[in-house]
Amino acid sequence: MKRIRKWLIRIGILLLVLAIVLVGAGVWFVRRPWPQIDGALVASGLAAPAEVLRDKWGIPHIFAENEHDLFFAQGYVHAQDRLWQMEFNRRLAGGTLSEVLGEPTAGLDRYFRTLGLRRVAERAWVEADQESRAILEAYAEGINAYLQSHADRLPVEFTLIGDTPQPWTPADSLAVGNILAFAMALNLNVELLQAQVTAGLGEEAGYQLFPLAIDDGPPILPAEVERYDWLSDAHLEDSAAQQWFGASPLSWGSNNWVVAGNRTATGQPLLANDTHVNFQMPSNWYENGVHGGGFDSVGFTLPGVPLVVLGHNQNIAWGITNVTADNQDLYIEKLDDAEQPTQYEFEGEWRDLQMISETIQVKDGAPVQLNLLLTQHGPIVNDVVGAPEAEPLALRWTLYDGETILSSLARLNRAANWDEFHAALRDWDTLSLNFVYADTAGNIGYQATGRVPVRAPGHTGILPVPGWSGAYEWQGFIPFDELPSALNPSTGFIATANNRITSDAYPYQLASGWEAPYRAERLQALLSAKEQFSVEDMRAIQVDTYSLPAEAFRPYLLAVPPADALQAQALEHVTKWNLRLDTESVGATIYEEWFKLLLQNTVGDELAQVGEESRGLYLFDYPERHTRLMNTILPDADNAWFDDVATPQLETRDEIVRRSLAEAVAWLSEHYGPDPAQWQWGNIHTLTFVHQPLGLSGIPPLESIFNSQTIPTRGGQFTVNVAYFAGDQSFDATFGAAQRMIIDVGDWDRSLSVNSTGQSGHVFHPHRGDDIPLWQSGDYHPMLFSREAVQANVEGMLTLTPSE
Helix, strand or coil: CHHHHHHHHHHHHHHHHHHHHHHHHHHHHHHCCCCCCCEEEECCCCCCCEEEEEECCCCEEEECCCHHHHHHHHHHHHHHHHHHHHHHHHHHHHCCCHHHHCHHHHHHHHHHHHHCHHHHHHHHHHHCCHHHHHHHHHHHHHHHHHHHHCCCCCCHHHHHHCCCCCCCCHHHHHHHHHHHHHHCCCHHHHHHHHHHHHHHHCHHHHHHHCCCCCCCCCCCCCCCCCCCHHHCCCCCCCCHHHHHHCCCCCCCEEEEEEECHHHECCCCCEEEEEEEEECEECCCCEEEEEEECCEEEEEEECCCCCCCCEEECCCEEEEEEECCCCCEEEEECCECCCCCCCEEEECCEEEECEEEEEEECCCCCCCEEEEEEECCCCEECHHHCCCCCCCCEEEEEHHHHCCCHHHHHHHHHHCCCHHHHHHHHHHCCCCCEEEEEEECCCCEEEEECCCCECCCCCCCCCCCEECCCCCCCCCCECCHHHCCEEECCCCCEEEECCCCCCCCCCCCCCCCCCCCCHHHHHHHHHHHCCCCECHHHHHHHHCCCECHHHHHHHHHHHCCCCCCHHHHHHHHHHHHCCCECCCCCCHHHHHHHHHHHHHHHHHHHHHHCCCHHHHHHHHHHCHHHHHHHHHHHCCCCCCHHHCCCCCCCCCCHHHHHHHHHHHHHHHHHHHHCCCHHHCCHHHHCEECCEECCHHHCCCHHHHHHHCCCCEECCCECCCCCEEEECCCCCCCEEEEEEEEEEEECCCHHHCEEEECCCCCCCCCCCCCCCCHHHHHHCCCEECCCCHHHHHHCEEEEEEEECCC
């Protein structure tokens, strides 16, 4: 017995030692890639020492003696914190994810290679001006210096996935930047779906389901097309990119506004901005300060891309939102042979197709051969949009006309006044953005940017058009000096929220569909409600959750008599609801579930005749269209849309409203219990920041390590504090404010900011998710600018020194 006890003790000690070793090895494995933030490091390629001061929120502020060393150091610190994210995004843009992830991403690679983000980047690098080339080269040198010195200490994703990063190139940065251009180009999928709905239900129905913000009546179909019957059998689906990321085609919004000094407590302008993109771990954004070589900026950057994208320098501040300009069109092409085409027709002549052959390498699988065909309009995209048997469709996109955006961004970072700011944006071409502006002289302003096509008469840009006739070619682009602009308006403020920014008198078609006006209207109301605004007022506006659509549509719900006691309880909660989508609200949950079912019960039956894929795409991806449709038909109790075509009787609005309430209460009771007090918005409307790609692995232990915890979140699809959810039965938030900032022009160091996750991309790092509690509660940390303020809050001081 004693001998057995001794062996058990020895085995226990051995297991304990083994556990300690394994834990120690795990800690070493995880912590080894974490960045050094103190002391000195040799970085081959620097001309002089560069200092990296990290504040206690993990934000690096770089101080360098010259421009080359500044952007070298920026590339180095981006790699320190976000190398895997940078690697993933350059593979995404270049269509090479399958080399390391295998067959599951082959469709994604095919999609991005067809669109050609990498091809555009390589051409842009060849055509870049001298300053852009110098910045991109210095930035790439910094990344490569890190790769060279840390080849044995890469982020854990590289080891788990089996990826060895290749040297970074300037074209990689341009390709990563093109992902943002792709994300903000919204029209491709809308055109396809609208054409299919038009083919299945007719022109009038297509127009009503896709109402335009500028109401010129139903679009006139091109005479050469007549109908889009060849799309009737197409199985349209979310693009491979949307399926992978869970993104809606209209999921890229933002809010920004600026208030003049005569309406602020400080006497100087205040500027606020929150950009809406997909929720990811880590955030798409990375806070950074760059000081030296003529640059002195702080704000939010894109890992993989140099410079500051939104923020301020010592003289001016700027923020961005998406114009939602229509810069994509689909052209129906005539090819000489359906099986092996070599030419396409244009104005009665046959032109040679450009043919590009590429091979997608697939880990543990056979290579995929890709034969791309390009007309003068762009690539043939049928195979990647779910319409391989339809007429050949070529994508025309302003991105294909070249890009000079990095040059514009460099001049923007150095601009000292309105004239220089305005001049810098003249070459801002591939992203159509609303910029708001403020400066230390007290000016506020606004400028729309981007290359926006001028279309031929009869071409609205909302449906595919013939590419062979020449009658629908772009006639150039809207001149920069004729894009919307404003300086010091009498209102004392400017606000944009992806809403319509032009009047009926504007001579150009800037967009075929704007975002719903609710956020913009709410901002206008809040900014008109007071004479004086403080930074705290800006914070309250930025996290506002009041729902204007609910204000408009709730009366139809409350007019319904309850059919039982549970419905009566539900309606009582809706009656008492303050119309804010806060986490503790029960009324918000009942309303949102009712409205979702109201839409499905109103138009889902008709859309089912088009196809289940198209029905799902419309119901789950186009909330802006949904509210416009409901605004039009709800006042008409006998509108034909309310009739359920699957039943013999004739349904009216009130019947559909009652049915939707009954189904909503039944669904909530089934999933969240019979007590409506448990139906709080925060219980049903949750958010998980998802890692790319390990957070999508389907392996629960892995996902729990690389994703954030699931948290309740407030807001909705149309509140200023956006937390968008898809239109299916899930209310999980998929995109919203990935960052927030409030800039105080009167004292830069009084400015505030918050990222949605944190600075670091390293798993278990203290700064990986430390911004989440602030972001969730609507709080901020200081957005430091001066060296003195940074040093007063310093967490680490690292000197990058040149090699001997």
